[in-house]
Amino acid sequence: MDPTAEAAPAAVDFIREIVADDQRTGRHGGRVHTRFPPEPNGYLHIGHAKSICLNFGVAAEYSGLCNLRYDDTNPTKEDVEYVESIEEDVRWLGFDWGDRTFYASDYFEALSQYAEQLIRDGKAYIDSLTADEIRDYRGTLTEPGRNSPCRDRAAEESLDLFQRMRRGEFPDGAHVLRAKIDMASPNINMRDPTLYRIRHASHHRTGDAWRIYPTYDYAHPISDAIEGITHSLCTLEFEDHRPLYDWVIEHTRPPFRPRQIEFARLNLNYTVMSKRKLLALVEQKRVAGWDDPRMPTIAGLRRRGYTPEAIRDFCARIGVAKKENVVDVALLEHTVREDLNRRARRALAVLRPLKIVIENYPEGREERVEAVNNPEDPAAGTRQLPFSRELFIERDDFMEQPPKKFFRLSPGVEVRLRYAYIVTCDRVVKDESGAVTELRCSYDPESLSGASASRRVKGTIHWVSAPHALEAEVRLYDRLFVSPDPGQDGRDPLTDLNPGSLERLTGARIEPSLAGAEAGTTVQFERLGYFCLDPDSRPEAPVFNRTVTLKDTWARIAGRG
């Protein structure tokens, strides 16, 4: 037996199993071709990323191709703004579709030809019932529907009506083209579904050329066939539509027969994923826009500081199956931390500054201490940090009456200033209200980092030199919703919004080496988390978004007590 065949097989999902099997048996001559088919009616989100990674991933792994195809069959909901954002996002995620950018609207002419053929074949007819009447005739989940009085209209008459619909002779809703299937089918999608409707609306690509537009159920299978899509991957809610997908292919007889396979869409706890709900957040100004860093959109994640690598890794880890699922956002956060830990340079920054004065450090003196840029990557080198008599430390790093296990600064306790000296707090200065305004400290001149006599202390805290530090705005993000399942039980998800999802800190101080960094730059502020320079930054007024905190064992311990 071939020893390589005995090696533990990499776990592949059921879709890759099907694709591999088709390829092995020579189906379609071994050719694999997928497509990512967004409707340009909103921004892409992390759920789309799952589909993108699946479709492009399968194509790449089986030496195939993946098309980008806009499912733009409904002019009233779509817009060019969205097609531009979609291309940017897919590309940013790291995928390339060459020159294979397609639109369902590219096929409008072919689609209407196939429709006329269907009419001539007696497989479709023009129905002149109103939308309400059609609904009425459709029956219910438990009762069969009834045939429309128009169902037996002569093919010539339907054809004539269809052509006049196309010419714009009728108002919206006057007629529709319906497939003639079975009004008694237990599958409601087969009860003479609508294939074409009249829409006197201008389309973002075809302008006013068309007054009739095909429905998804009709356009999608034929678009797949035209492009030679071998595996048409979509989400579970289309499972019921597969018989219709197959019916369209069978009766319209395009030169190729694609196969639809359904998988479960991604759900994430503490967030919403439907474009409708995301649109509501944007339109009601509950967030700053589609790219608000709290949004689960690709644009939002990008601005937040997520990397394509992290998102792709996330998509690989969640897997693909048919079971409804709710993935823990902690996994997403884990994948960015892992990626950024490897790549982000470190910096010292103080979010909520507390001034300390080192009384035994000579006034006016300053020196440079050496700091490591990335302990995970020696090649990143080192930098010099200015040190002086007056510093800022994090307010959270000082407690006048510390609980046990608080390994930070408190009166009489020694801590190390990262990369610099060991200091102790001698005196606490307060204002009239009793709030701590300043600490008077002393340092051990023999304790400089790297020096041979390296005494050990329990805690190390970060700092910046007061006269050298730059001021910055820092935006701290928390989950957008307080509920793990926003809007469950039919509530308005907006009632579950987290009022504390954004905290802006305006007086943060960052080490001077960060001056002039470009928007999009990611750094780790040591002991705090990963931060990304926001496009709102100006050279003299940098703005940092917190991508994600570091894992914080102390917060967990403190939270328990």
Next chain:
RNA sequence: UGGGAGGUCGUUCAACGGUAGGACACGUGGCUCUGGACCACGUUAUCGGGGUUCGAAUCCCUGCCUCCCAGCCA
């Protein structure tokens, strides 16, 4: 009381008649000039009931639960 799909650790994915495993989360310890990273160890699962089989998460029967479908949305 129509049709379709699905039920495996807290979560997610695997195991394709042969020791229920990985990741995240959680817990304990080690290491550490980031309470980070890293390392080690650990807790926790086959929806219920019958059957077939030497052997069942897997096959059969039955019950239960969940999700989707009555747009001229996708």
